[in-house]
Amino acid sequence: MISLFIAAATLSVRGDRLYIPATINGVATEAVLDSAAEATFIDDDFARRIGTGKGKSVTAKGSGGSAEAELIQGARIDALGVSMPNLTIAVIDLDDVGQRLFGRRLDAIVGRELFDASRLSIDIEGGQIAAIPRTSQPKGVRLPLKSHHGIETMPVTIEGKAVLAEFDLGNGSDLLIGKPFAERSGLLARSHGAEKGGGIGGAVDRRIVTLRTIRIAGVTFRNVRAAIDEQPNAGDANVGVKLLRRFRIVTDFAQKAVWLQPRSGKR
Known part of the structure; x- marks a missing residue:
């Protein structure tokens, strides 16, 4: 079951890349936010640090082509006050993506699970992001x-x-x-x-x-x-x-x- 506690967080914006604080299997990190990622991806080194174990081998398709990944079941992600247990996430080598696109090590890319689980208010220029009630009427x-x-x-x-x-x-x-x-x-x-x-x-x-x-x-x-x-x-x-x-x-x-x-x- 997904649980939601309304909370605001700082949205870190570097260039045109978005980062949010997230906790994956109880380990806190900074993750890239990606509404077009069909699943959450975590780096293979980070996966070893948090002890995910081995998963099912699959081929992941990205905007640059295909790459080998492992699907891990039963993962838990907490972000923006939203708790998402029992997720299937993908473990993949993010070294190339991290250095080429972000210029730094990349532990995780939080995907559409967060967007599916909650209504989000996002102000990129203002550096703010929050999960908000669905009872509110958005502007725009x-x-x-x-x-x-x-x-x-x-x-x-x-x-x-x-x-x-x-x-x-x-x-x-x-x-x-x-x-x-x-x-x-x-x-x-x-x-x-x-x-x-x-x-x-x-x-x-x-x-x-x-x-x-x-x-x-x-x-x-x-x-x-x-x-x-x-x-x-x-x-x-x-x-x-x-x-x-x-x-x-x-x-x-x-x-x-x-x-x-x-x-x-x-x-």
């Missing part, structure tokens, strides 16, 4: 969520085209555009360079484009840098922290909704 524009390959998506408009974009607080890089949508929209012909990207699974090269407009919750952003995601499971778009930090956010995955309130002066 309510957007419906729809699951796609285990990730929640929300409606956005890209250069006049309505699409579903993954709501990804684990994406601290550019807005991502799936290759099929880029091909249909003629965006590949506008690419102007490439850069390294990708998370779990390794680094990948991604072509860079500039979107004329993207509209989210009534706010229009112009001349937005985006990278082409060529992974076979990529959605049409993936919106990360670079744009989501322009809003105060309330998430409620259980009720399939997110509320986005534009921050003053952010367009």
